[in-house]
Amino acid sequence: MMEPSAYLLLSGILFGIGVAGVVARKNALIVLMSVEIMFNAVNVAFIAVGSYLGDVTGSVFAFMVMTVAAAEAAVGLAILIAIFRLKETIDITELSVLKW
């Protein structure tokens, strides 16, 4: 069995890219995509560690996450479309009504 450190490094890099996208980008669509990148970073880590430990639980979790991510993407995109219809923008700095 190979060492998982390389996979874990990849996972960390992917996660960092996702985080940076979520925090820094203004486009809600990009933010959603960044969230997907973070999910996949986690998936990589699950499968790598699962394969290293010879445990199938990691792979099962990866499938689970993918299912949830698909559902999340569907709901997120639907919300984005609804917001766009209302505001004609998906710039999240403009969508700041949830405040004082």
Place this chain on the structure above:
Amino acid sequence: MVGEILNYLWLVPALPLLGVIVNSGIALFAERPLLLAEDVHGEPGHGADGTGGQSHGPSSRGTSAPKVEGHGASHPSPPYRKLVAVLGPGVVGASFLVSLLAVLALAARPPHDRLFVQVLFPWVQAGTFSAPAAFQLDPLSSVMILVVTGVGFLIHVYSVGYMSHDRAFARYFVYLNLFTFAMLLLVLGSNFLLMFVGWEGVGLCSYLLIGYWYEKKSAADAGKKAFVVNRVGDFGFLVAVFLIFWTFGSVEYTEVFARIPGLAESGVLTTGIATAITLLLFVGAVGKSAQIPLYVWLPDAMEGPTPVSALIHAATMVTAGVYMVARTNALYLLAPTSMAVVAVVGAATAIYSATIGICQNDIKRVLAYSTVSQLGYMFLACGVGAFTAGIFHLMTHAFFKALLFLGSGSVIHALAGEQDMRKMGSLKNRLPVTFVTMFIATLAISGIPGLSGFFSKDEILWKSFSSGHGHVGLWLVGTAAAGITAFYMFRLVFLTFFGNSRMDPEVEKHVHESPYSMTVPLMLLAVLAVAGGWVGIPHVLGGHNYFEEWLAPVFAHGAEGAAHGGAHASAALEYLLMAGSVGVALCGIGLAWYLYRVRTEVPKEIADRVPGLYDLVLNKYYVDEIYDVAIVRKIVNGSIWLWEAFDAAFIDGIVNGIAALVRKAGDRARRLQTGVVGNYALSLLLGAVILVGFLIWQ
């Protein structure tokens, strides 16, 4: 068999209570809707009633219509009125009959056995404290219930005539019956707690009846004043009852008085405690019986209907203080200081309010000050240990003062509400029954020999001189007050019934003698005012003092002290003093004759000669104004300070301050919520980093 009637003693207060229940049902469900409907429709005759109702209902109608009866025809009286007119006086009359039978049954017993206690049910029970709802009939309370129900019945009957055209007829009788009930509770209760309930009850009824014509501000104010001033006295009474329980472990009369000798011997009941209890009780009596310094409410109480003044503010309620002092005579005799205080306050009030009576022009106010003065006599008697004489005067005063008030009511009724004696005169032929009966009462109060007032007043004066607690100064003051009383009472009679008519021509046209429902009670009271004193003719005059003998079991100690002092004084001295007081009274009458019949211009000249003194007395020594500045204003200002500085600034400040603090903090904190999703994501990230960093670093 005869004694069995005593088991129905509870009926005495219960019957008036029945009247209260039925009449209040009528007042609430029959009369009130009718009055409200009248108010809504704005009936034309009603406006006149609003102004005329101030003095009394029928008056203004008398001016608008030539005859009261004629006006009544246009106002068909609702059917319930007849029921109220029968029931209101009826229950009190029935109560009088029961009282009479009960007292006769009591009299059939031997003197030492004349005490009957009927326990109805246990009322208040807490630990060692127990106060049953029980009635006690003994010689003292039997005198009181006969006066209350007897005089009360006559005044109820009189009220039917006097109030016949008033709008709230049923409400009036509810209050009057309730008063009778409370007063009977007061005098019949077998413990101090029940007496206190009655005490407060009569105070409430007094308030309700003074303010009976509450549309008029002065009447509402007078009711309030009476209520507030009485609270001062009630506080003293209540504290005294606590002290009695603390000292004796009971509030039951029989138990308390039975324990006095034992506790006095063992040193638990010191003179100090007895003085404290009796002085506090006296504070209560001073409030209820309108003595210096709390007398100010009684003259104002004349705002109420005249029968109310007769019943509550002359014959019964205001004498409750005298009854209470007499009831606790055993305690008073242990406290010589209290006795002296009672006597001095009584004598001072007697002469003080008599002097005010000289200058009053309102017929009812003269009688009000006269009542205060006569109550002073009763306290003088109690203070010198002559409790019998005090109660005797209470009884005769109830007769002649009720008669005087009802007579003045009849005059006011005839003159369409006029109460100013300067606008009366020459009424003696036009109101013959009223004149004769009132004249008899005036003779009685002046102390003319043979009439009731003579015997009771003279006994008080004699005892205040001869008793062991007496003093020649008290006698002098009392005798002087008697002379002044004779003067101002005859001034009243001369101004009202003699001389030239000074009435408004408009009013004069309608002067008429009152109906039988009013004149018959006057005549009956006149008989009592004459004969009421014959039960207590002193031995010196060859009589037999049945009254003293009757009350002897209650006042065993008091009679002893008084008799002890009396033994030293000779019969000749008693004759001399008697002649002296009659002479003083005759001087007063003569002076009144001279000033108000012979040289009618002289009073004006005297008033002009000493304007300062005249104004001082006319304005009642400015006591109301002094109280206003010294007490009322201070309390009002203090209350305003409490309201503005303490309540509005301090208490509200705390509450509002906390609210403002939270509001301000929230105002700052809400700025954390930017609404920008990126910021939330960043804080989430920071949180996660800190958490993870913390876990790793551990």
